[in-house]
Structure formats: C-alpha cells, structure tokens
Amino acid sequence: MRRAIFLDRDGVISKIILKNGQPFGPRKFEHFELLEGRKEVLEEFKSRGFLIIVITNQPDIARGLLEKSTLERMHKLIKDNLPIDDVFVCWHDDRDACSCRKPKPGMLLKAAKKWDINLRESFFIGDQWKDAEAGRNAGCKTILLDYPYNKGVESDFRVNDFKAVLSFLPKEDRSS
16 A cells, blocks of 8 residues: 655645635635745655645635636646646535535545555645544544644644655655
C-alpha cells in the first residue's frame, strides 16, 4: 500500500479570501492564486514516496456562486504548476448531507481505494477544523497550518510554516 499527503486547497496551497476574519475560497479565476513555496515542499513530499492529493469542499458550486468551469480552470492551474497526483472535490453544501463533504471522510476513502493508500501512514494538511476532523475520521495523522482564524482547532501537529511539515514526515521512501 502507498502513503499520501492529503491537502486542503484554500489556505494550504492557494490563497484564501478573508471576510470579517473568516476564510473563503475565491469565486473568480482572477482571484485564485497559488501560495509561494509550495512546489518545492511538494516535490520533497514526492521524493519521500508520498502521493499528493488535494481534498477540497467547494460548496459555492451548489450555492450557485462559483461556475464549475471556473473551478476546473483553478484545478488545471494547480495541476500545471504543482506535482499533484489527483484532486477530489465535494460540490455539495452542508444541507445536502452527502458522504463526501468534510468533515466526513468520503473523499479520503475514495482516494484510498483508487490509489491503494494506507490511511494510517498518511497525513492530512489543512487550515480548518473540517480538515482536521476529516483526516481523523479517515485515520490519518493531521497537520494544521496556523492562522488567526483556526485558534483552538485540534490536530496532531500544528505548524506556522508549510515547510515545517517536512519535520513530521519520515525521510525514507517506504512506498514500495
């Protein structure tokens, strides 16, 4: 079985939009921007034998606030610029009660089945409670990027800098 680094999208690999201190994903392509320094760290994850999979809730699709074609352009930008193996998206809103919307582990379980991933040897990196909870619910170790809006959110590890995640990961490639 393989190991993976699961990443939330907004606030982890792309910039968030803050409104009244609360984080939101961008709704327009021109507002979508990848965060600096991610590519090098993701390449190091790959060199340590990890798959890299984005797991993202995008409820603005269900709410009619984001066009699916715009979201697809955002994800193409990610795939064209970062060493990402796959992207899993929940298009639903909370009221839809689906099994894929974080904090439920549905997208992680689907990825694990598709890619033959050992979730106990994998990590979920996020910036909100739903990310940490989804990772826990799937059996992953959780890492939270520290932001003013997520104080008090519990995870296995908390880091101020994305590169600091490397200190929690095994250096040897045990993927084979």
